[in-house]
Amino acid sequence: MILGWNIVSDFGSIRISNATAFFVIRYVSVGNGFGGIIFNNVTNGRVVNSSVNMYCDGAISVSSSRNVVLAYNQAESGSGSPNECGGDGMDIISSTNVVVADNSFPWSQGDALHIAGSNNVTVTGNSFSGSAFYALHLLGSSNTVVSDNSFSRGGLEIAGLSTAPNSYTITSDNLVIGKPLYYYDGCGPSLTLDGVSVGELILVNCSNVRLSNLVIHGTEVGITLVGVHNVLVENVNASQNHYQGLDVSSSSYVTVENSDFSSTGPNYFDRGAEYGMILSGSNNTIVDGSRFYNEDGSLEVVSSTNATITGNSFNPNFITIYATGSTGVHIFHNNFFGTENTIQPGQVWDNGYPSGGNYWSAYTGVDNCSGPQQNICPSPDGIGDTPYSIPGGVYHDHYPLMKPFVASSDPSISINQTSSFQGVTVTVTGSLQVSSGIVSGTVSLTATNSTSGAVLFSKAYIVTNLQISNNRTRFLLNVAVSPYSLSADVTLSLKNGVWSASMMVTRQLDMAGRGTVDIVDFGVVVATFDRSIGSPLYDPAANVTGSGTVNINDVGIMSAFFGAPNYT
Template structure:
């Protein structure tokens, strides 16, 4: 389950958790050749650089086309309006371990980083223009008490970014048109942002969604924001973190988003958010009302963290990363809201016992998501046209205990969220199905768009002949978690991130499913799952069969064709699986395997798997492939790695056998019986048309025929070609069957009618039913008997009116 959350179930959660200490912020700037140094002794290296020194003041006298590394503290560098020009890489000004340095009036452009400070303190960056840097305008790492003021920082990838830094001041800057982010504060504390204009950032290119913002406070606490104007950014303002302290910020209503005030309540009680709010966060608050607001274009429309007994009602919430986000919050009511065009509509994380009612949640990425949040009540919510309408996630049974009835709909169809149900069938009208701790439930003939069928802690149920398609990042077409002894067959699953996913589940049978166009994880994936039987499935045009930490499974008779990126078979940490009679055809990577030892064939002559990239030949036969004559099996093994090999690779794609061992077959024409499977073997005898025999083994393909090893009833044992064989018909019912049904009919009359004087009629019906010719339908007499029997049960005086053919047996 944890693996799924890291991959896919947890895409929305990942957006909140990932720190921006990644590629952009852990890479320290690198010096380039031609660099100018201001040395620790105050000298300029090289001395020909157009910089004039006057004591501790360094003034540009011309434009400079190199990087500058500052190695001296307590100096002033005055750009005097000149340009420091880069060539698309390197760092304009690079300070490491420097204190008391002022950099001002410089035009800095065309570097990877405009100005970079690391482990530096009490420096001042002011009145600079920083543009067109491929990574960052100003980057600050592990530094404190610096002042960044009155700069114009535009058209970079990131504007200003602080990481692991504290007590810095960012004020009166223009931060605009940076393609990913304006100002980012990451894992940093007690910083001040004041009087900045942060506009039109986050529109230039794709990135992590929380990065596409004006201001983002991530994993940071106790920062102060005053009089900042955020407008026109893709997402104006966002706060994210993992623990309560990350949400302790001092942000007052003097800050605005698109001209409306930010209301960031911390430790507030019994209040209502004013009508002019453009952003709302409730942190460790109680009994707050948020109603009839328009909240848009932020990281969160409404954020609740560790907040209780509050009401979110009748708001319009759109175009945010998260529309409504509850974390560690309980006993709140979210009702009557219009939540649309957000990346995630309504999201609850570790938040139990809330009420969601009467909300319209449409055109979001995720509609409503409940993660590790139990005992929430959902009523009359309209969930439609989201990429993933409704999802419940968790790792223990309690996480899935929710009160969700059919008054909730997805795309106009009712939600069936069943808990502790048994011996029932889900209505074909269902638009969403989740079974929690259920037994013997049937889910059949459903057509689901953008929804998966989910089983949690469920047993002995059947998921059959459903069509699941067009979901974007749901848990999967069919998701089976901590469940056992279920049958999943005949389903058609297309165009999603997962096909059929088994997580920590055992003794399930997955067969006869068609899966195509899977994008992220295997068409069929077994994760931490054992003793399952996966057979006769077809997986194409996406990703194939994946086994992670799964053992003792049977993988047979599947076709895995034309898949990409480890598309055939991916096995990691999975041993003692038996894998044979599968077709691996033209996959980009037929197999990837690590830390696994498995069985790859069914011994000789049954054989192993068909691998389309096998280059061996077939000139010999026998268990050691050293006997004359081909047998449809490669003469050399298919080597997978040093611990795994298919000893008997098939030369042609596996076809499902016409017969099985112990089947009774008969000849459809005179048929030769040979010593071996092929035309080169001697004829032992010839069976005339109609001879019967028992299949012992096979088939083996040779000389264009499938050969079966048969023990004929006349005492001849040998190999015959399939083309002139068929299953022998089942013999007619034995007399014991007549006695059985006759006794059953009399018992019915006694138990149902309380009398035995109608037993003659019962006997008459059974006798008539058995007085038919072999292979012909029951005659009119048998039908008449059934009519009489049926009508007596319904109306003893009107049995002659019974509909013809109303058979009860």
């Protein structure tokens, strides 16, 4: 046992290596300079009730060790002078069976607690008050339990989350500024968080998610989405977080509406760019009507496809939109304020004429003319007569707006439809919103036995990323009944300025289960055309009308809903 030592020296430390005997370091104080308490290849070691305060090195470091307990300690680094130095409060590297319990982390110039490449680590009952980087940083570790910790500044960062199941157990009794930290890895058929108290939110491998009316401040990343599908984020205030308000990766069909991802205050020690939102490795994303007033960058789009960015306001000190390795990025009807817009090359920076492009406070052109070529003069139309050159590349906004874009009131489409199919009655109710040519919202479906009224299937569906074309859009809602799955086939259409909804029920049009009515499904119908019940090639799945013969009606329905997404 090492008991009661007080080490005050520029190079003071306790270093223990290659030890297998059980030992305890208790009531020890180490401070002032380089060193700290360092374990390397140690088995059965403990540090308890001790204080380590270093201003140029990490406080407590454990590497390549086993069966270690760190409990009731105070660990900080960089809180002395000169405060340009510093490291992590605690490092757990390539170690197994480690308990980090009931410690205090007042301040660290690096991470407060950094755990990398380790297995069977328990982090419980600790208090995190602040750090220049992350409060709790997990990297490439497995079987890690995080419970009952308190974060008064900062939160949890998990690097390298996989779209395969991860081996973290993170409980909601972890509190970020007094509010629960929620971690979901696999959310079941659907998840809705509406107006609940959240300190930080991490969703992995989830589908059919609705996040609305949330307020998340003061953590590392407000909302982290990894491997998610069909997600609606609306009316969320995830501003004033240390790194990002929203981080989306390896995901599809995510819609973000009317939210705030702003941040103020520079990064400590240039620890890496802050962005309001980062989108990476994802497809079919919409960011609409949101606010990005950021000290560093606003929105980063990396290695993603088919992203629509519209109706947002940007006012950064550095990068507005940074798009790299991405295709199909469509940027229009946004407001870009300020003079430090170092925009990187995107894809399409306007929505054509007469819809227009974006408002740029740095645009110096005039509006005397109109028309697709801006050559009908004099005839001002609210669009600049000359294109705006996008800084950072060769792209142009061909139709820059002369005034800040103000979105019109979003129409709401009410759905209350009932239809029956071969003894099953399906009712769909709910409300959908139309914004910048995109439909989103929540609808509920109930299927009952048409005779007895018994409920056969019931589910709430989150509808996102529905693109309107020629004043119409269509989608499917899966109806999981037997002997054949059905689909509620919904059509939304605009006529004389009024939106309406209609619905019919058929056998499931998305026969191949690929998420969209596509050429594979259409081929099944064509291959069995004119076949009837009793014929060798009759396929009941292809007979979507259930008439007993695959005929022109089946082909017509498949044609009408070709390309429609299937919400499951």
